[in-house]
Amino acid sequence: MSIEVANVTKRFGDFAALKDVSLHVNAGELVALLGPSGSGKTTLLRVIAGLEAPDAGSVLFEGEDATTRHVRQRRVGFVFQHYALFRHMTVFENVAFGLRVRPRKVRPARAEVRRRVTELLRLVQLEGFAKRYPSQLSGGQRQRVALARALAVEPKVLLLDEPFGALDAKVRQELRRWLRRLHEEIHVTSVFVTHDQDEALEVADRVVVMNAGHVEQVGTPEDVFQNPASAFVMNFLGTVNVFHRRVDSLTPAADAVEIQCPDELPAGSRPARIFVRPHNLEIDTHATGKPSLRGRVQFINAAGPQVKVEVLTEFGEVLQVETSQERYQALNITKGSEVYVTPKEMRVFFDDDRPNSA
């Protein structure tokens, strides 16, 4: 079932949580709402669920206006960050809840409930846990019970609020991949909220980047990562080095730094931010002839597939540089070494936030 959010505004007192937000989610899609805390992503999810009523705008399911429809009638499965499992019920009873509270006429028979719950527990890989109480499960297991419970009512839409937020890093990674596979298996339209960009980029078909109550960019993970539409998106998705410079059409950035800017930039020098990802900075022990920044190595972290080098430039800026293990070995640099850093690829955003690419 497709979801259409049209011009939704929501205020809590003086705080505008959502400002005229519009969004389309295709049927069967897995979409991530990504943003820092306070960006309105959870509010948007709750508005879609019907747990929060928008002040203005509407929510459409499959083209039908569902704005005034009660949560109960929306047929959404909602998974909470802190699981919200019913503590006094076993895993089985939790999953069966949605079936058992149905009006008698549409309530499945006892055997049918048992069959469905068993099937769902198999789907979330918790077959042996039916008789346990939530308190006897680990965080990851609890979240999978919550997911099974939400799926039991055969929702048209699955909404997950920071589903892995309360779990530790390793479990989170495993569950992430598992959710991806699960979605491929059941193909229910899903929207999940996260503040973790890795999670969004890894799991989602499309990512909605939110900031301060509005949508900054919508696109595939590759799209938003490679072609960020704003300085905010660039900044939010991964580590990035920022240079504050004045930029004009032809000459390099103003304060005598050889940060080269592309020719197609509009004429007239304007304050701008130049963004360079750590892996787009090339590091060398000699001046290469290309425009580069001179600096000293401040810190090296070689534990990982990529070596992270921190460089303090002659202008007092600290740069994060990422290079391969092979290159690191060849360079033979240590803390205190003099190095030259050359940007390979950069993006320029003028301070009035007009996007432009390098």
Place this chain on the structure above:
Amino acid sequence: MAAIVTDARSADAVPGTAVRHSSALVRWGLVLAAVAFLGLMLILPLVIVFCGAFEKGWQTTVAALTHPDARAAIRLTALTVMIVVPMNVVFGIAAAWAITKFHLRGKSVLVTLIDLPFSVSPVIAGMVFVLLFGARGLLGPWLGTHDIKIIFALPGIVLATTFVTLPFVARELIPLMQAQGRDDEEAAISLGAGGWQTFFRVTLPSIKWGLAYGTILCTARALGEFGAVSVVSGHIRGETNTLPLHVEILYNEYQFAAAFSVAGLLVGIALLTIIAKSIVEWRMQRSVRRDVDGGPAAQVASDDIGSEQ
């Protein structure tokens, strides 16, 4: 430099033991003081009540308790409790629900109002009802013409007791329901449960021990309320005398053994209440602890996806 450090350490060691020594002294001193105070103020009076009750032999005690006036007082008190406690349970749940699960304007005003009966003297509470429903009260003439008796009758006693015991259930539930948040209810509703289904299947089971605790306290207070009831009851023997009022009457008539016998009955009920309260408290703590650290089985079940595949 090194010498200074050593000096500082050795200088430190002496006051360290002194502190530990004096802290033990303080601890035992405080424990002793507390026990002595409790003995004097609580245990001794209790012993005296029971001694007084059985002073003239158990026949007197039984006679005092089976006297028609005493039986009427027991009946009236029981009836009052049976009306007041359910009312306050319903009110307490409703108030706690409204305050904790909804965005509500003037929430803090409501919370403060609920506390009012704790801060107002019960006698004043009784007076308020007399001024409102008494013969010369605000609604007195209207009630008179319609032949409705509130003051010096059961309704007045019930009203006064309700007022005094109003906060117990709500006070107990508000922090509990606040801590639990709204997620469980929202989960239930999103799964298709109706309002009553959500309440009976999700909310009530998770607050049951807090509710039991509040109900017990409410019952205890309703049984023993004296001040407010004394003002509105009119002390009509066999009709509007509750147990505490009956004790007072017997005492004023110098029937000490009888007075202590009835008092002993009240104390006995109070002791039972305390035992029930401790059991509930223990269960409540246990269920809280189970929620927090997940109990012994949680450690065993800490495997996740990876290890299961």
